[in-house]
Amino acid sequence: xxxxxxxxxxxxxxxxxxxxxxxxxxxxxxxxxxxxxxxxxxxxxxxxxxxxxxxxxxxxxxxxxxxxxxxxxxxxxxxxxxxxxxxxxxxxxxxxxxxxxxxxxxxxxxxxxxxxxxxxxxxxxxxxxxxxxxxxxxxxxxxxxxxxxxxxxxxxxxxxxxxxxxxxxxxxxxxxxxxxxxxxxxxxxxxxxxxxxxxxxxxxxxxxxxxxxxxxxxxxxxxxxxxxxxxxxxxxxxxxxxxxxxxxxxxxxxxxxxxxxxxxxxxxxxxxxxxxxxxxxxxxxxxxxxxxxxxxxxxxxxxxxxxxxxxxxxxxxxxxxxxxxxxxxxxxxxxxxxxxxxxxxxxxxxxx
Amino acid sequence: xxxxxxxxxxxxxxxxxxxxxxxxxxxxxxxxxxxxxxxxxxxxxxxxxxxxxxxxxxxxxxxxxxxxxxxxxxxxxxxxxxxxxxxxxxxxxxxxxxxxxxxxxxxxxxxxxxxxxxxxxxxxxxxxxxxxxxxxxxxxxxxxxxxxxxxxxxxxxxxxxxxxxxxxxxxxxxxxxxxxxxxxxxxxxxxxxxxxxxxxxxxxxxxxxxxxxxxxxxxxxxxxxx
Numbered sequence: 001x002x003x004x005x006x007x008x009x010x011x012x013x014x015x016x017x018x019x020x021x022x023x024x025x026x027x028x029x030x031x032x033x034x035x036x037x038x039x040x041x042x043x044x045x046x047x048x049x050x051x052x053x054x055x056x057x058x059x060x061x062x063x064x065x066x067x068x069x070x071x072x073x074x075x076x077x078x079x080x081x082x083x084x085x086x087x088x089x090x091x092x093x094x095x096x097x098x099x100x101x102x103x104x105x106x107x108x109x110x111x112x113x114x115x116x117x118x119x120x121x122x123x124x125x126x127x128x129x130x131x132x133x134x135x136x137x138x139x140x141x142x143x144x145x146x147x148x149x150x151x152x153x154x155x156x157x158x159x160x161x162x163x164x165x166x167x168x169x170x171x172x173x174x175x176x177x178x179x180x181x182x183x184x185x186x187x188x189x190x191x192x193x194x195x196x197x198x199x200x201x202x203x204x205x206x207x208x209x210x211x212x213x214x215x216x217x218x219x220x221x222x223x224x225x226x227x228x229x230x231x232x233x234x235x236x237x238x239x240x241x242x243x244x245x246x247x248x249x250x251x252x253x254x255x256x257x258x259x260x261x262x263x264x265x266x267x268x269x270x271x272x273x274x275x276x277x278x279x280x281x282x283x284x285x286x287x288x289x290x291x292x293x294x295x296x297x298x299x300x301x302x303x304x305x306x307x308x309x310x311x312x313x314x315x316x317x318x319x320x321x322x323x324x325x326x327x328x329x330x331x332x333x334x335x336x337x338x339x340x341x342x343x344x345x346x347x348x349x350x351x352x
Numbered sequence: 353x354x355x356x357x358x359x360x361x362x363x364x365x366x367x368x369x370x371x372x373x374x375x376x377x378x379x380x381x382x383x384x385x386x387x388x389x390x391x392x393x394x395x396x397x398x399x400x401x402x403x404x405x406x407x408x409x410x411x412x413x414x415x416x417x418x419x420x421x422x423x424x425x426x427x428x429x430x431x432x433x434x435x436x437x438x439x440x441x442x443x444x445x446x447x448x449x450x451x452x453x454x455x456x457x458x459x460x461x462x463x464x465x466x467x468x469x470x471x472x473x474x475x476x477x478x479x480x481x482x483x484x485x486x487x488x489x490x491x492x493x494x495x496x497x498x499x500x501x502x503x504x505x506x507x508x509x510x511x512x513x514x515x516x517x518x519x520x521x522x523x524x525x526x527x528x529x530x531x532x533x534x535x536x537x538x539x540x541x542x543x544x545x546x547x548x549x550x551x552x553x554x555x556x557x558x559x560x561x562x563x564x565x566x567x568x569x570x571x572x573x574x575x576x577x578x
Contacts, residue, residue: 081489092484137578
């Protein structure tokens with residue numbers, strides 16, 4: 001378990017002081033995949049460096065499995081770091097060493113014989129599926145392969161924790177998926193705790209079970225991924241959710257006067273958002289049948305997050321005035337959030 | 353063949369023994385001063401990189417002192433440095449002339465430049481590698497040996513060949529004021545006696561020597577670049 005208590009880290013002095021990390025407290029359970037998301041400059045990289053004390057917090061404590069990292073002497077800290085793997089955005093592989101030499105690097109001085117070390121390197125190469133690249137140099141590898149080597153290197157000392165600092169930010173979407181899949185597999189297979197820093201919503205959705213949203217050095221929202229994404233409390237969290245969903249494009253289209261937003265009299269553009277875990281029924285077709293309304297879906301974005309649906313639909317609903325009202329009430333009853341984006345019935349404001 | 357050489361450079365052929373001895377002296381001076389200043393340059397260059405602000409063993413006092421001394425020594429023209437160091441040279445080597453007398457001033461003249469070359473070479477090491485090594489539990493000394501030095505072998509070789517070529521130039525200058533070697537040969541036997549062929553032979557030999565140093569440097573660079 002990783003416990004961060006009231007961590008603070010400032011940069012600069014006087015008026016120019018930047019509170020990179022400002023009174024952050026987090027608890028990360030063992031075996032969890034924990035995401036920290038924030039825009040650049042939010043302090044997330046500094047925060048993750050405080051965990052292995054590459055960045056020493058000005059105040060606050062870091063506990064890993066009840067060992068107070070912040071109180072360790074330098075020699076003890078170096079030993080403790082061997083049990084905390086770290087991977088980076090730009091991989092940080094040693095260019096003058098081969099893949100095998102890079103992976104063997106953390107094993108120097110570990111007391112392993114040459115044979116044991118070679119054995120370990122082979123094992124790790126197999127784990128990251130790069131057996132055939134043993135003798136290659138980093139410059140001969142693709143980005144995804146480099147990150148795999150970096151992961152193998154980070155795992156050489158069988159760490160309990162793996163810190164990932166924007167580990168997929170330099171990779172294309174497909175490679176990102178592969179690396180995340182590998183991390184997930186490692187998490188399940190080795191039970192390693194993963195702390196993952198990212199500015200990409202998709203990364204958090206893909207593998208994290210818990211998430212903390214950071215803004216200006218503070219954690220503004222945290223919890224299990226579904227709750228945070230289904231009921232975002234802070235504007236910044238909503239902004240992140242928008243980056244991976246097209247449901248909020250509609251407002252722009254309406255503003256731009258796009259043809260798709262032209263309504264016939266009596267039509268409404270509504271946005272339905274699934275925010276509860278139990279929305280599994282075919283509500284749209286039920287409503288359509290039951291209340292005799294037409295629902296024309298413009299956009300839909302529904303994902304499965306931790307086994308539950310998350311997302312929503314933007315649609316044009318049309319029908320008899322009373323039916324439409326009842327239909328909307330039915331949605332609300334079914335815990336589907338309804339927002340009316342444009343109302344083609346403006347002639348009679350009493351119904352709005 | 354011999355006849356042709358005698359026709360081409362009559363004086364140099366007559367002074368062949370002295371020429372041979374001069375070549376050896378130049379090689380000795382370059383080798384000794386080169387080795388000593390390489391070691392010192394590695395020490396000071398590394399010290400500059402690790403003690404500078406933000407370095408892994410940040411130390412303002414050591415950095416400032418080293419930085420200033422190097423700047424001062426580099427600003428003194430070598431020929432003046434030679435004279436300044438006469439008493440110190442006698443103290444250390446027991447003599448101020450010949451190959452032994454030349455080594456002290458050559459080391460003083462080369463080490464500051466060498467240190468800067470090493471500093472530049474080590475500065476080329478990606479900060480990310482240092483951070484990665486720290487995250488793996490490396491100590492500062494381990495980072496010096498395993499990352500800074502190991503990862504900049506090519507850059508160090510490049511800086512070393514530049515410095516050694518400079519050093520060959522300095523040995524010639526030292527030679528002209530009594531240190532022996534090819535500089536001495538070109539001056540005493542060539543310029544003073546107006547034997548131009550002696551000077552030209554010296555030039556050819558120096559060009560070959562410099563080319564060999566550059567070649568060796570390039571080989572090391574090539575071998576260590578992946």
